[in-house]
Amino acid sequence: MGGLNLEVFKFGMYVMFPIGIMYYFGTNLDSRFSVPDFWPRAENANKIPLERDEIDAELQRLRARRLYLRDKRLAEQGGQQQPSEGRE
Template sequence: MGGPNLEVFKFGMYIMFPIAIMYYFGTNLDNRFSVHGFWPAPEQTNKVPFEKDEIHAELERLKSKRLEKRDRRLAAEAQMNGQAGEE
């Protein structure tokens, strides 16, 4: 059997191995595991309006966008119905 030196070595390995793994994977994470361009830039993210005027302006923008899409859809449906009636 091994002696006390072997037991001290094993104890040291049991203690140091997890610490070494945590140190290796825990340092310099931004450079080691980062993917360039993964997260959107701040100017590309949604900005939630908090002021009353900003909220109303955003609601008006969304309403006009929805109505514009509705008008295009209705025009496309009318065109499809007109083509279907000619056949």
């Protein structure tokens, strides 16, 4: 293939390849290639608190969670250190 024939072939490929892909896969690509329940629902997603009361409630919740995890971690460390204190 040389010259004009090659150019006609390349032009045909450039035009027909996307058309062929669209014909093969169809028009409802959202239903064919989508993952069901991929995006979280609004009730499961994080909601940024905007009101002052909501912000205070969120800070109290985070503070309580942090203190609970700290107490839990200290209790576990305390349980692990007791046998070593008896050996010394």
